Amino acid sequence: MYAAFAANAFQTRLAYRNQAWSSFFGQLIQVFARIAIWMAVYAGVASVDGITLADMITYAILATAVMGVWDHALLMRDLDVAIKTGDVAVFLLKPLHYPLYLFAAHCGNLAFNTLAVVLPVTLIIGVTYGIQPPASAMHGASFLGFWALSFAIYFLLAMTCGLLAFWLMTAHSLEWFLTGIMALFSGSILPLWFFPPALAAVAQYLPFAWVAYYPTAVYLGKLEPAETGLILAIGLGWAAVLAAGVGLLWSRARHRIVVQGG
Amino acid sequence: MSEIIVADGVTKRFRQPKRYSGLAGAIKGLISREFTEVRAVEDISFTIRAGEAVGYLGPNGAGKSTMIKMMTGILVPTGGALSVLGRTPHEERMVNAREIGVVFGQRSQLWWDLPVHDSFELHRRIYDVPEARYRENLAHLTRMLGMESYLDRAVRQLSLGQRMRAEMAMALLHDPRILFLDEPTIGLDVVAKDAVRKFLTEVNRERGVTIILTTHDLQDIEEICPRLIMVDDGKLLFDGELKRLRTALGARRRLKLDFATDPGPVSLTSARLVSDEGASKHFLIENEETSLVDVLAELGGGHGLKDVSLEEPDIEEVIRTFYQQRPALVPQ
C-alpha cells in the first residue's frame, strides 16, 4: 500500500513538467556556484589540510546536488496544508499511519528528484569539472548506506519541525529555522573539516552533520575505517531518537485532533 | 432607452496544453507542446438597453462566466465586437470599472480578516466616491439588506448569505450603471436566495440599475429578470422574454377533465388524449391559440363534467427537454 503512495507522489511530480525543468536548472546553477567558490579560493593552492580542489569539487557535487535535493520545505508545506485545511483528520479515519504515509510519499519525491535532478546535474557537472570515484569500493558501498541514512534523518528532522507547527501554529518560521541550521551544520556549504575546531567539536555530534557532511566524507575516504563504523552507529542512534520523537509528537498531535477537532 | 451593451458575434477560445494519461503519457507531457482548443463562447450577439434586467442562463461550462469576464474587460475576446457603455471593455477597462459593479458568487472581494466596514471604506477610496454620497448609499443599502448587525464584524465570521449581501452592497456603493453578477445565488440557502432576489429586483426597478446576472437556477430569472438569454456549449439558444420561451419552444399545456362517472371514450380535435383513467382524462393542448372555452365548446354538455384544470407547463421541465433535444434553431 505504501509503495502505491510513493508511486503516486512520483507521478504527481511528473505532471508538473515546468517545475521539473526549473528545479533542474536551479540546482545546476547552485552547484556551479559552489564549485566556482572552491575554484576561487583554491587559486594557486594545491591542497589545504590535505584536501585538494578535486576533493572539494566532488564534495560540492555530492553535498549540493545529491543531498541538496532533500527538500524539507516541500514536506513541511504538505503537513502545514494538511493541518490548516483539516485534511489531517481525514487520514486518521484511514487504516494507515500518517507519518509513514508521508514517508512513502517523500520516497516517491526522492525517486523523482534523483531521476530528474540529481542524475542529470551530477552528470553535467561531473563531465564539466570531473568527479572523483569513491575512495574504494568499500567507501562507495558505505556511502550508499550513509546516503539512505541522510534521507531518513532529513525526513525525521523535517517531520519534527512540521509536527511542532501543531502547537506553534507557524510552520513558516520553523521551516526557516531548519533551513538556517542545515545551511551551516549539515556541512552542505562548508565541510566540517574547515570549521574552527571549537565549532567542529560541537557540530560533529549534532544530527545535521549526517545529512550532508558524513556521507560525502565517507565517499571521499576522509574518515578512518574504524571511525566510520562508530559514526554510522551514532547516526543510526540519532535516527532512532528522532523517530521516537516523531512518534511521540504524532501521538500527541493525533490526540489533539481527536479531542479538539484540529 | 439607449443600448448600453452590444455584443456582435463575440467569440472566445482558450488553448489548453494537452494532457496525456498514464506514466508514459506523463513523461511525454514533460516535453510535449500540443494544445487543445476550448470554444467557450461561439459567435454570440445581443443588445441590452439601459434599465433592463437580463438573466444569462445555462448549465455549467456553457460559457456564462467567460461572457461576463469579456463584458467587464477581464478577458479579451478572440473574435467579434463588444461594446459596453460605448467603450470596448478590455481597452478601457479602468474607465468602465467606475461605471459598473461586479459580484462574483464564488469569490469574495471583501477582506477576510477585517470588518466589512474596512472593505467598504477601501472601495470608497478606490472609486473616489464623494463622502456624502457614500454615506447616503451605505445607509440606504444597509437598511435594504438588513446589514446593521454585522457591518463591524470580521468577514470570516459571517455566514455565506450575510457575505453575499455585503458583496452586493459593496458593488453598488459607487452608483454603477450596470451591475454584473456571476451566479450570485450559488450555494445560498432558500431564505438567503430569496433575500438576494428581492434586493436585486428592487435595485433594478427603483434605482434603474441595469442588471445582468448569470445563473443556472431558473427561479432567479423568473423573479428578477423579465428577459432571458439562454446559452449552451458557448452558443446562443434563446433570447427573449421568459413568457415567450414556452411559445418559442412549442410548449404544451396539460388539460385534466374530471367526470362524475366514466363517460366512455372522449375524443377532441383541440386537445390530444394522453391518458384515460375512466372518470378522469388527461389531454395535451398543443396549439397556443386554443383556449379553455374552445375545448369546452367542442366537448359540449351532457357528459357530467365535474371539474376542469388547465396547467401551464413547468418551465424547468420545458428547459430540461429543451437542453436534451438541443435544437439548432435560435428563436427570436
Added chain:
Amino acid sequence: MLAALRVLPFLVQLHMRATMEYRGAMILGWIAMAFSYASVYTAIALIVLRFENIGGWVWSEMALLLSFHLLGYSLGAAFSFVQFRQLEDIVRLGTFDTLMVKPISPWAYLAFSGFNIGYAGHITLALPLMTWALTQADVGWNPTLVLYLVGALVSSALITAAIITSIGASALVWVRSRHLYSIYFGFWELARYPLNIFPGIIQAIMVTVMPLAFMSYVPAAVLLDKEVPLLGPAAAPLALAAGPIATILAMLYWRWCIRNYQGAGG
C-alpha cells in the same frame, strides 16, 4: 497620482491590521529568517576567513556585498515577493478577476495590499552588517559616493521587484509560474559572491537577462573601487540604470500579460 495617495497608504494600513491578527507568528518569522540568513553568512564567513579571501574579496568586503544583497533584496521583495509568488494561486482562485474590475492598477493593488513587513528581520540583520562593513572596508567617502550608495540600493530593490513581478506575471498567461522562482533564486545565490569567480557565460547572464550582478556585486565593487569584469568603468552608471530599465521592461511585460490574461479557468 492623487488617487494613488488616497488609496495605497490605506491598503498598506488594512494589510497591517489584517496581519496584526497573527502578530506572534510574524515576530517569530522575523527571528527565524534573520537566523537563517545569519547562519548562511556564517558559513560564508568561515570560508573567507579560512582562505583569507574569495576572488580577491576579504571578509569585510564580502560583508558589504552580502548586506547590499540582503538589503536590496528585502526592500524590493517587500513590495513583490510574497504577493507575486502567490499570483498563480490568486489567478486560480479567481481573486485576480476581482482586481481586474476595479479602477486601480492590479499591480499597485497587489504590491501594496501585500506590502510585507515580514522583511523586518532581514533589514535588522542587513543594516548593522552594512554599517560594520562600511567602517571596516576601505571606502574613499565623498558626497557623490553617499548618493551613489543610496541610488544603487534603490536600483537594487527595483531590479528585485521587476524580476519577481515578471515571473509572477507569467502566471497570468501560463497559469503556473512559481517554479520559475527556483531559477531566479539560483542566480540570486550567485549574486552573493564576487562576479569574477564565475565562468564568463554566467557573468554574461548576470549582467544581461538575469541582471542580478547589479543588485549587489557591481555597487559593492564600485564602492570598494574594484575592477568589474566585462563592464569596466561603465559598471558604476549601469548599476544605477539597471533598476529603472528592469522596471520599465517589467511594466511592459506586465501589460502584455494582462492583455493576454486567460482567466481563472472553468
